[in-house]
Amino acid sequence: MPVQMQLSRIIISDINPQQIIYLKELDGDRQFPILIGECEAQSINMGVKRLSSPRPRTHELLVRAIEQMGGDLDSIVISELRDHVYFAQLRVKRDGELIEIDSRPSDAIAVAVACDPVLPIYVAEDVLEESTGS
């Protein structure tokens, strides 16, 4: 069963191109970091702070594109950890069908926080165990 998580920290460095976000269990204490790029970190930071832009930011465009195509963003899930790389999916409902769109976790989380309300963020139990060593 996937475990619902929340974004608990964003650490943005000016001197390092790799940024760090932490996901923490909603109903528990396990947490783990994911290294992400600068652009996605900026977008997540803007989304979390609900900073509005006069024109759609890239992940807002992604949300609107999916909505205009008749999709209903349901949640995001980090489903796999392979060779130190996390794999995620955007889960979209359309016409009673569930469509899963392959994504990096950083883009998926940026999409989650660009939605209002923020989309639920899930992590597969085995990924969580491997990431937290528990």
Next chain:
Amino acid sequence: MPVQMQLSRIIISDINPQQIIYLKELDGDRQFPILIGECEAQSINMGVKRLSSPRPRTHELLVRAIEQMGGDLDSIVISELRDHVYFAQLRVKRDGELIEIDSRPSDAIAVAVACDPVLPIYVAEDVLEESTGS
């Protein structure tokens, strides 16, 4: 009538957060610059150079999301210049319908060059006249 353009130059600066791209008429000499952000400039640069990533970049994700929702990306158009801000649309066909998705030009061009083949890029004649002073 919109005029078909091509991306003729990308100028990436390490010291300036504003980057510059130039669009040039396909069947003519008129050209004009657009100031864009670093993230979108990086994405356009990767797209133009056909640099592959092991995992989908943000604009590749956008293209795949639209395709998985049953959409067929047709072209992009820069349709308006208002208070020094360009407005663009992604034009997507689905079930015989044309869907226009409001976008910044930078994201639209990043989407265009993330497609294979690259999507046609159009600029409205009045926007081209105002931008080139011709």
